Amino acid sequence: MPQAIHFISIGGSTMHSLAVALQQQGYIVTGSDDNIYEPSQSRLKQHGLLPDNTGWFPEKIHSNLSAVIVGMHARKDNPELMRAIELDLPIYSYPExxxxxxxxxxxxxxxxxxxxxxxxxxxxxxxxxxxxxxxxxxxxxxxxxxxxxxxxxxxxxxxxxxxxxxxxxxxxxxxxxxxxxxxxxxxxxxxxxxxxxxxxxxxxxxxxxxxxxxxxxxxxxxxxxxxxxxxxxxxxxxxxxxxxxxxxxxxxxxxxxxxxxxxxxxxxxxxxxxxxxxxxxxxxxxxxxxxxxxxxxxxxxxxxxxxxFKGLPYRLEKITGYDGQILYRDSAQSPAKVEATTAAVKHQHPDQKLLVVLELKAVSELNKPFLEEYKGTLDEADEALVYVDQQDLANSDQSDFVTPDRIRKIFDNKSIRLFTDVADLRNNLAQQQSPSTVLLVMSSEKSELMDWNSLINKDQHA
The missing domain is CATH 3.40.1190.10 (Mur-like, catalytic domain)
Incomplete structure (x- = not known):
């Protein structure tokens, strides 16, 4: 008889892929989650693994399960997890x-x-x-x-x-x-x-x-x-x-x-x-x-x-530019990655102007002790723009700390400009679009800055 495995937080990027992989190996797979987003939702539905309802259902946990795999999205007091502990079932993280x-x-x-x-x-x-x-x-x-x-x-x-x-x-x-x-x-x-x-x-x-x-x-x-x-x-x-x-x-x-x-x-x-x-x-x-x-x-x-080998999306990913401009997007945000990525693009295009846009998140990158790590990381750029979302900033305790002068001091670069409004940033980039300029944007993969059509005003090139 096939082994039965239940996933708590089946909608995670790794969890849902592992669930599909085990189903393909002949396991009986079930799962629960309180939120399931794309592309996990479509893949789970395609393989018949999408839960009928979102939420946690202790009745899904029974003594016939061979194992319960719990994802990081679940809390310690998750009712399904508590039930699995009560039944003394084998409980694993996905690495285990x-x-x-x-x-x-x-x-x-x-x-x-x-x-x-x-x-x-x-x-x-x-x-x-x-x-x-x-x-x-x-x-x-x-x-x-x-x-x-x-x-x-x-x-x-x-x-x-x-x-x-x-x-x-x-x-x-x-x-x-x-x-x-x-x-x-x-x-x-x-x-x-x-x-x-x-x-x-x-x-x-x-x-x-x-x-x-x-x-x-x-x-x-x-x-x-x-x-x-x-x-x-x-x-x-x-x-x-x-x-x-x-x-x-x-x-x-x-x-x-x-x-x-x-x-x-x-x-x-x-x-x-x-x-x-x-x-x-x-x-x-x-x-x-x-x-x-x-x-x-x-x-x-x-x-x-x-x-x-073509490389990975959002890892120095080259996008076809307008009017011959070269564009790169990269998910680098930590100091070491920012420095390495900036240097890589400049060395690849030494005879062109390198314009860098770096987005910092108020919750993580703008931690005050951590900011010291950014010193000198944008030195290879000919021009650097730092963007911090104004709503993100308002929701943090960093609003008084993040100022243009302080950003320039942190990076040890007097020419860096700070933007907190994406419209202002777009307007500035639109004015600088040129075949002689290489644009590098470093941000998280889900950031609106990674939407090139919006960021560089594609409509004006139509």
Whole structure:
């Protein structure tokens, strides 16, 4: 008889993908949520998993369930969770469940403050390019994959021998405060750069770094730890006294830029054209290549796959501009990402003016101690505009703190201009549209600034 699994908070981006993946493996899947948004709603409906009604229903929790998987959206006092505890049912966060189902697989975990989604995506693209069999979990949809999760279970020949997991440092569930990546017990772990960019979760730099030290210390015997050699903190973690694990540092891949196009330069001097660019992406490529080498993909095979990797949405995503203008949008908002992204675009287009728009959120980025991390991050821009939504600002306790003079002082850049009205920002950008100007907008993916047609006044070009 098939095992029955219930999802508390089935509408989450990861939760609904895992629910679909398990249904496809033959499990009986049910779920609940108090709100379900797109695209989760349509995907759940397509697979017959959309709950009839929103809300929490303790009667859905019964003794015949094999497991209950609880998402972070649920509260500790969730009535379904309380009922599951009462019945003494096996309760898992999704990282715990993925580990339980992959104990017979080689587990590869990609962690770090930045670059982990891109590194994971490159590895998945390369494995698929060479028709390898593998399972995976990745945080964002990627080109060529119809889901963010694949989990084959059982001991049959169709079960994948390896799973590639993007793992972050956020809490695992309402009843498990451990960072997700501590659940997986990886055979191979890659930690990209560490930068303090989750100030709401980890109020101090020390607390944040501690999580990655725990991951390095928890590596099993004979494990492999791959880390960015150029990151000072990672160098400390990589040199932990663990003689029973293999430590492999990596650096940025050699590359060259010609006419706005980037190519990798191999050890043999060959040029391999690629579709992504920037120093941080050259590190991502080397990190992914190092992992691939450890799971059976040679450098030669890697170089055959990487030219067709298109990158990720909202990661230095190039948009077709009007009148020849080059436009990029990126989800970078933390200081390290802002600095790396700005530098990448400027180095890619050194002979053009770089106009940068950076949106800061009052709730997170405008934390006063955290703001000091932004010093110098926009220095590569020829002109920089900082936008803070006036409603967001009004709802915070930062309205008196955020002023044009203070923003210029924080970034240590006297030319930066502050905008709190999106209409004023649009008007300013409209006046600067030119084929000689490269526009880079850094904001959250759901921000209205990512709506290019609205932001750059497409109608006037009609």
């Amino acid at each position: 469940f993925i580990y339980q189902q992959s104990q017979q697989k080689q587990r590869v975990v990609i962690a770090g403050s930045h670059g982990k989604t891109t590194i994971t995506a490159i590895i998945l693209h390369t494995l698929k390019f060479h028709n390898r069999v593998f399972d995976y979990w990745i945080g964002d949809p990627i080109d060529g994959f119809d889901s963010t999760v694949k989990l084959t279970t059982g001991d049959n020949d169709s079960a994948a021998p390896v799973i590639i997991i993007e793992a972050d440092e956020y809490a695992s569930s309402p009843v498990d405060s451990r960072p997700k990546f501590l659940n997986y017990q990886p055979h191979i772990a890659l930690i990209s750069g560490i930068a303090w960019d989750h100030v709401n979760t980890y109020p101090t730099w020390e607390e944040y770094v501690d999580q990655f030290e725990l991951l390095a210390e928890a590596m099993p015997k004979a494990g492999i730890l791959i880390f960015d050699e150029s990151d000072n903190m990672l160098d400390v973690i990589g040199q932990k006294e663990r003689e029973d694990i293999t430590k492999i540092p990596y650096v940025a891949h050699s590359s060259e830029i010609r006419n706005g196009l980037t190519s990798l330069v191999t050890k043999q001097g060959l040029k391999v054209p690629i579709q992504i660019f920037g120093e941080h992406n050259m590190k991502n490529i080397t990190g992914a290549m190092t992992v691939c080498d450890r799971i059976g993909i040679t450098e030669e095979l890697f170089y055959k796959a990487i030219p067709s």
